[in-house]
Amino acid sequence: MFHIYCPHCAEYREEEEFHAAGQAHIARPLDPEACSDKEWGEYMFFRKNPRGIHHELWVHAAGCRKFFNMTRDTQSYEIKEVYKIGEKPSVVAE
Amino acid sequence: MSDLNVMTAAEMAATKAAVMDQVPGPEIQGQSPLHHADLDSLAKVGPKQGGVHLREHKLLGHLTLRLNPENDDQLAAAERVLGVALPLQPLTSVENGSYSVRWMSPDEWLILVPGLEAFDVESKFRDEMGGHYSLVNSSGGSTVLELSGPDVVELLKRCTPIDLHPKLFPVGKVVSTVFAKSSAIIRRTGEQRFELVIRRSFSDYIWLWLQETSREFGLVVKV
Ligand SMILES: [Zn+2]
Numbered sequence: 001m002f003h004i005y006c007p008h009c010a011e012y013r014e015e016e017e018f019h020a021a022g023q024a025h026i027a028r029p030l031d032p033e034a035c036s037d038k039e040w041g042e043y044m045f046f047r048k049n050p051r052g053i054h055h056e057l058w059v060h061a062a063g064c065r066k067f068f069n070m071t072r073d074t075q076s077y078e079i080k081e082v083y084k085i086g087e088k089p090s091v092v093a094e
Numbered sequence: 095m096s097d098l099n100v101m102t103a104a105e106m107a108a109t110k111a112a113v114m115d116q117v118p119g120p121e122i123q124g125q126s127p128l129h130h131a132d133l134d135s136l137a138k139v140g141p142k143q144g145g146v147h148l149r150e151h152k153l154l155g156h157l158t159l160r161l162n163p164e165n166d167d168q169l170a171a172a173e174r175v176l177g178v179a180l181p182l183q184p185l186t187s188v189e190n191g192s193y194s195v196r197w198m199s200p201d202e203w204l205i206l207v208p209g210l211e212a213f214d215v216e217s218k219f220r221d222e223m224g225g226h227y228s229l230v231n232s233s234g235g236s237t238v239l240e241l242s243g244p245d246v247v248e249l250l251k252r253c254t255p256i257d258l259h260p261k262l263f264p265v266g267k268v269v270s271t272v273f274a275k276s277s278a279i280i281r282r283t284g285e286q287r288f289e290l291v292i293r294r295s296f297s298d299y300i301w302l303w304l305q306e307t308s309r310e311f312g313l314v315v316k317v
Contacts, residue, residue: 008200009269010184014255016272062272064184064199 002077004058007084012014017062024055027051032087048071051075053093110220115213116231124209126152127237127297138314144312145245148304149192155212156291157205158198159219161227171223175215176205186271187268187281194290196268196281204279209233242287242306244289244313250288250305256280274303 109131276296
């Protein structure tokens, strides 16, 4: 069970209030029409599955309903940090 | 693109949304989502002693306001309508007489007003506020329960993962959270008194849940 800090509510809440929404920092191609099928397919369907540091998008579903980012170690389950959308992670994989 | 928050008077008038009075005339009686539970009769014939007291505040006006918290004009307009500034601190609430305002999110507030005043308050918002904002009357979508009594905290511990210790959950604090297998907006209105805003479609489930969960303390229904 995670104890997750919501950067909008500014306090820790139980995991059951949150939903994980997949990998963070996926930029939508600026001009989808100009994408090749490969580029679009990679944007749509291909995701990282690292062992170790991973940047994820979470939503405080039962709380403020805002999205935020989380850096998590997929091996130890340790939450390294949370940060708002638009901010950069300070903990990154080596 | 033009800045939506800087508008001329004419532009402001053009954005004014149509507002409808959702409360019918006095000849039509409104029914709360817990109408079928007949809490009034239960209050008369039910137990008078118990560790948990329950009261429904039915048919209030529920208004969801969303605006940019960095827009001072909009904040000032909201204060003119409500007579009190919107709470900007996360998880806090304010009251002004029969109006109460809950912080729900950095750009969202839930305002409760007496049911018959909702249309008036809504209309005032439309007159006072300009720019890009949203005000939705969701009165029909939820109802309000007041839970109090010496065992109310013990009861709530069985319903929600929120830490209710007075140090972490002082009077005035408000959270939106999971409640049983549903959700609720919980606000502490006294040391041993809480307000729950619950969804219409889950109100019967929560009513049944509260009866079951409060069995060990004794439930007193109040009018
Ligand atoms: Zn939150």
